[in-house]
Amino acid sequence: MLLKVQGIILKSINFKDSDKILTIFTKERGKIQAIANGVRKPRSKNMASTQVFSLSDFVVYKGRNLYNLNQSEIINSYYPLRDDLNKLSYASYIIELTSAGLIEEEVNTKIFGLLLKTLDIILKEEKYELITRAFELKFISYLGYRPHLIDCVNCHNELNSNFKFSTSNSGVLCEKCKSIDRFSKPLNIETLNIMRFMLFTSFDEILKVDIDENILKNIENIMVNFILKHLDKTSFKSLNFIDSLKNI
Structure with a gap:
């Protein structure tokens, strides 16, 4: 048929x-x-x-x-992606990440729309790190692995200060609970608020904001480890290539 x-x-x-x-x-x-x-x-x-x-x-x-x-x-x-090495490398990572996360013949129209929207934006915009970090947060959430960013993932108390992000617990641990994961990563309130903003806000609004490179780097470190764990992978070839471009 x-x-x-x-x-x-x-x-x-x-x-x-x-x-x-x-x-x-x-x-x-x-x-x-x-x-x-x-x-x-x-x-x-x-x-x-x-x-x-x-x-x-x-x-x-x-x-x-x-x-x-x-x-x-x-x-x-999407041919213009091939004319710019930066656009091509980030788009390739988006594609590789999408393929790695999808299960054969499992429909996900949210991710389908997210992928097309992201590629359209990469064609027009040059905020590649910002676009990629927002995609990672939305993508992994649409797969069902949304990181817990609202309060402490363990005790659900309010996050005040001196908290950390735990990949193994899939969210933020407060000062009282952070010791349950010795591999948890430090996270300040500004970075946490940016992650919340990216997760729950449309791309059109996200692109209006300029975010410090150090914050984006911190989010990258957190999200890549989080994604690798949940997708049971060790690395992404396209992401390694992006890192090599940054060192040229």
Whole structure:
């Protein structure tokens, strides 16, 4: 049975002489694996729509192990991302993180919308660190792992001062409880308030604010460790590449 879906290419692997195996995040079916036969041939009508980042309408059918691509029509290639190394590297991290967090064929329209919104913003804006940190907070929350930032995750008392963020406890520990996790990381009230702001505020409002680089770096350290734990990963290749660019 033929299925019509809208999706964005998260990953593409060359297969045989002219085929590709695609990882597609679809609005209707979640993340799927599809084989695109002959798509690497010079005259293939599906070549543009099967590039990483491309948002397209697809017609697919389910095979024994993989979906099969029947036809496609491109909606947005996001091609300008490839013209700027910074845009490309941050967009690649967003894509890699999305793919790592999604379960096969589990629909998540919130993350689908978040991904497209974030790529659209990266095309237009240069606040890459701010955009990425906001995406991380919203993305991991939409997966069901929202960090507890309102009060102490252990005793639920108000956070006054001298608190820490605990990855293993998925939230902030107050001064009284912080000793239950010796690996918890120091967190000041300004950074905590920025994390709350990013989590619960739209991108349009977030982009109006200038945030200190040190605060963004602290949020990165907290969030990357938090994400790696919950996604059971050790690293992200694209994030390592971003770090290497910063040291040039």
